[in-house]
Amino acid sequence: MMNQQQNQSQGQQMMNESDYLNVILSDLKRTVREYTTATTESACPVVRRMFTDLTNSTLQLQGELFQVMEQNKMYTAPSPAPRQMIDKEIQTAQQDHQQAHQMSQQHGMQSGAFYHQSNVPNHTSNVQNPYLT
Amino acid sequence: MNNMQMKPLSGKELDYIADSLSNENMLIKLCATARSVSANAQISQIIDQHLQVHEQHTHQMIEMLKQHQQMAPTQSH
Helix, strand or coil, rough: CCCCCHHCCCCCCCCCCCHHHHHHHHHHHHHHHHHHHHHHHCCCCHHHHHHHHHHHHHHHHHHHHHHHHHHHHCCCCCCCCCCCHHHHHHHHHHHHHHHHHHHHHCCCCCCCCCCCCCCCCCCCCCCCCCCCC | CCCCCCCCCHHHHHHHHHHHHHHHHHHHHHHHHHHHHCCHHHHHHHHHHHHHHHHHHHCCCCCCCHHHHHHHCCCCC
């Protein structure tokens, strides 16, 4: 089994601090997601409260680690979104929201989207129930 | 804390706790390993703090299991 020195002289490296921290960061993200799911699926309120606390606590750990890694230049910063894409998203979002908002305003009123004023009288039966005396 | 009414632990809740205990265990091991190769004082300190939190999380969940032991039905064979 090759030892550390041999590995380094041949350009091979065992995992370093940065590698481990990246693994921990990914694991913290995954754990947060699982705690969130567990929270929403808890029937016992005491259990739900515990998972809520665990979610928040783990989220804090993930945030701290991310910050430390950024400060130590262990994390590649993502490239910023271009201005045009943001402008387009604002436009789309406002249009979609307008539609949804209009629908919410109409709901419950007689002029609502699915309300239809009847144009025929109610049907009256022309047969008698044979089982009634 | 217990204004809330405790219910018996469901199978699903037990599974989530079991999985979460495994997650915390793995994070403790990962932190310990990162700590052992760390040469950076700031990072070592952060990792030590994280280790403490993961320990707390583990104890919290084990305590929750113990609190629910009494309410759990016993299986008849």
